[in-house]
Structure formats: structure tokens, C-alpha cells
Amino acid sequence: MANRCLLHVNKLDAFKYFLEAKGLAYRPGKGEWQRLQILTEDHGWQCVYIRKDIPEHYSIQDNLVPLVREFLRGGA
DSSP: OEEEEEEEGGGHHHHHHHHHHTTOOEEEOOTTTEEEEEEETTTEEEEEEEOSSSTTEEEEEGGGHHHHHHHHHTOO
16 A cells, blocks of 8 residues: 655655665666655665656655654654
């Protein structure tokens, strides 16, 4: 499953800085829909996706929800 309205598209660069500050590896996504892949300790590579029907928010895999919520709370 994926969370569809948690990470706004204009926050992606700030999210990348947050990942760097936490020492988490990330890389560009593959294909047309992936925007970012993040390496998690427990779940391997997890993806952030763009959707045509909700262009202002990214879809994120459920395993990334706690990490994105931490970012949105201002944690680092």
C-alpha cells in the first residue's frame, strides 16, 4: 500500500537534505513514476512515486511513512 497525500512535491529537495542529515542513502527513481528511492535498514529500497491524478503530492510506500512524518515534524 501507499500513502498518497503526505509529501508535497515542493518538499522533495528539503526531504533529500533531511535524509542526508540522517545518513540515509537515496538515489533517483527508475522509470516514469518513481521520483526517489530510499535505502531503509529494515526494508531495503523504498520508493517515492508521482501520480498523474494527484500531481501536487507524492505517493510513498507505507514503510516510509514514519520517516516522512519525522521530516514533516521538523526532526533530523
